[in-house]
Amino acid sequence: MTRPRSVAISRQPQPALWHWLGGGLAVVSVGLFATLARAEAPTIVAHGISTFGDLKYPADFKHFDLVNPDAPKGGRMTFRGTGASSTFDSLNPFILKGEAAQGLGMLYDSLLSGSPDEPDAxxxxxxxxxxxxxxxxxxxxxxxxxARFSDGAPITADDVVFTYEVLRDKGEPSYKVILKDIEKVEALGPHKVKFTFRPGVATRDLPALAGGLSILPRHYYETVDFAESTLTPPVGSGQFLVKNVQPGRSIEYCRNPDYWGKALPVNIGSANFDCYVYEYYSDTTAAFEAFKSGGYLFQQEFSSLIWATAYDFPALTKGWVKREELADNNPSGTQGYWFNLRREKFQDERVRQALGMMFNFEWSNETLFFGLYKRTDSFFENSPLQAEGLPEGEELALLEEFRDQLPPEIFTEPAFSPEISSTRQLDRGALRKASALMDAAGWAVGSDGMRRNAKGEKFTLEFIEDQPSMDRVLNPYIANLRALGIDARLTRVDSAQIQQRQEDFNYDIMAGRFVMSLTPSMELRQIFASESANAKGSANLSGLADPVVDALIEKLVQAKSRDEVQVRARALDRVMRAKHIWVPNWYSGKYLVAYWDIFGKPDQQPPYSRGDGLWWSDADKLGKLKAEGALR
Incomplete structure (x- = not known):
């Protein structure tokens, strides 16, 4: 099954190059390596920082363990362009205006870069x-x-100050949430910059936030309007340049031959291709047909139907294309249909629970998904952050602080999980329970079979979708909702419309997927906190604004150990699951990937990504496939 669109979130507003190429949304968090003393106060001076504990790599490390330091440079890696829509019309990823192309993070470096085998360093x-x-x-x-920008100008502390100020003042509205705990940024010299954080805020991850900002050139934006979308390739701070742009069709990034940092330990063995290309297609079917003929070279498959039935094309049977299931050790993605709580009809939790009951995962998995998936029930699915059973110990003690603001079942019943449905499309038992909930919430069935409130208003529910491949899941769900008396319907929109409606919160229910971190922190404010509920373009799809959720997020941000993170995440998970703000979907816990067999790769996959950011072009394999007529 094609997954719902991913909603980009990160503790760092723009990930460093490493994370764009690593095949997943990784998060840079940054601690402790060496301690020195200054006369006025003890400080820590280091080559890196980690959220909890020591860094794995010493100051004189030559390269990360999982890379091939001798990987050859050259060749091309091509992907399908994905994201919020199937097109693009802008090369400015920092503002709401326009639809930004995929891969723009490759244009920018940050003060710090992540490690492939540490989750928060x-x-x-x-x-x-x-x-x-x-x-x-x-x-x-x-x-x-x-350090130099792509036009040769030096990267200075003044550019870091500018980056903070322009993102805060002119970037998309979520930057105000992301950067709110920074009190000031000041240049102490041409190459020394200080971030001071607001008194009383949780500071555990703030050095990482500062270190993860994509550094922008002040001199370039003196003559270019930062607040406008553009298709003119910008001056960047990273090792790649925009070489070729065909709006809505493809974008190609190629190595800057004058890049200053190619020999840095954090760069050795990664970003091995001379060019990275994102090819855009109108829909999943067109994209898959192109992949089969070599139109692009690497595919992460999100359709269970295609994975189970369509990987028998000639290039695969001849061995030209490889298919693999790679381990995914990250939380498996918070994926579902999100109710827009900004609309009055969704305010009653009983209504939301009833609507959720009508999605029959068991039937969908058996009939549509070929049994490839498991049901999602947690916001931190497939991780130690997931709430289980009854609260106890430290989690119970934490929840006790909010007992008078929480429903009693938080303390007396296991963490909410959707009931298991029958393998018939319409589960009559679920229909009876959902009907009782709707009746109790004041939505009675009228003579026409549709539910209305006391004002006579019909309960309508509009799904919006730009991918026809979702029809086979949504149409049975809609049929079940109509059996409940809901005037449910599916409206087809184009990718630009769905993006705009998401930014304006103009929807009843929205499909979305968030990739969660093993160390969740400030990014949760963008998805679930009151401050983001009405911020235009925010990732808070449901519009959740709840004081207990806000307080638990802040406690999680303040956690000082891995154990505290797990306890506090479980408490947050338990509370949010009881609110029924979404209809949880499904997960596999694996990366389903296929690729043309022209790549070399390290012996071991990085634990927190697909690992294709460490691959390289194998000239012998490429030559063999060209000789056999597989590729041009």
């Missing part, structure tokens, strides 16, 4: 070192004087 990229007090109330980065 960062090492110096533009920054040579960093200094901070034990309470992390501020952080100072010493930058590499050799």
């Amino acid at each position: 960062g090492y110096g990229l533009i920054a040579e070192s960093l200094e901070y007090p034990e309470d992390r109330s501020w952080v100072t980065f010493t930058m590499r004087p050799e």
Whole structure:
């Protein structure tokens, strides 16, 4: 089954190059390596930082363990362009205006870069070192004087200050949430910049936030309007340039031959292709047909139907294309249909629970998904952050603080999970329970079989979708909802419309998927906190605005150990599951990938990504396939 569109969230507004190429939405969080003492106060000076505990790699490390340091550079990697829509018309990923192309993170470097085998560590990229007090109330980065923008201009502390200010003042509205805990950013010299954080805020992850910002050139935006979308390739700070743009069709990024940082330890063995290309297609069927003929070279498959029935094409049977199921050790994605609680008809939890009951996962999995999936019930599915059973121990103690604001069943019943339905499309038992809930909520069935409230208003529910491949899931769900008396319907819109309606919160129910971190933190404010509920373009699809959820998010942000993160995440998960803000979907816990067999790759897959960011072009394999007529 094609998954719902992913909604981009990150603790860092624009991921460093490493994370764009690693095949998944990774998060840079950054701690402790070496301690020095200054006369006025003890501080920590380091080559990197980690959320909890020591860094794996010492200051003199040569490269990360999982890379091939001798990987050859050259060749091309091509992907299908995906994202919120199947097109693009902008090369500015920092604003709401326009639909940004995929892969633009490759144009930018950040002060810190992540590690392939640590979930929450960062090492110096533009920054040579960093200094901070034990309470992390501020952080100072010493930058590499050799660092250059793509036009050759030096990257200075003034550019870091500009980056913070322009994102805060002119970036998409979510940046105000992301950056709100930064009090000021100041240049202490040409290559030294200090971030000071607001008093009283949780500071555990704020050095990572600062270190993860994509650095933008002040001099370039003196003559270019940052607030406008554009198809003119911008000046960047990373090792790739935009080479070719065909709006809505394809974008090609190629290596900057003058990139200053190619020999840095964090860059050795990664970004091995000379060019990366994203090809855009109107729909899933067109894209798959193109992949089968070599139109692009790497495919992560999200359709269970295609995975189960269509991978028998000639290129695969001849061995030219490889198919693999790779382990995914991240939380499996918070995927579902999100109710828009900003609309009055969804305010009653009983209504939301009833509507959720009518989605029959068991029938869908057996009939439509070929048994490939498991039911999602947690916001942190497939991870130790998922709530289980009754609350106890430290989790119970935490929830006790909010007992008077929580429903009693939080303490007396296991964490909510959707009931198992029959393998008939319409489960009569679920229909009876849902009917009782709708009746109790004041939505009675009229003579026409449709439910109305006391004002005589019909209960309508509009699904919007731009992918025909979703019809086979949505139409049976809609039929079940109509059996409940809901005037449910599916409206086909184009990708630009669905993106605009999402940004304007103009929908009843929205499909979406969030990729969660093993160390969830400030990014949760963008998805579930009151402050983002009405921020235009925010990732808070449901419009959730709840004081207990807000308080639990802040406690999670303040967690000082891995154990505390798990306890507090479970409490948050338990509370949100009881609110029925979504109809949870499904997950597999694997990356389903296929690729043309022209690549070399390390012996071991990184634990927190697909790992294709570490692959390289194998000249012998490519030559063999060309000789056999497989590729041009």
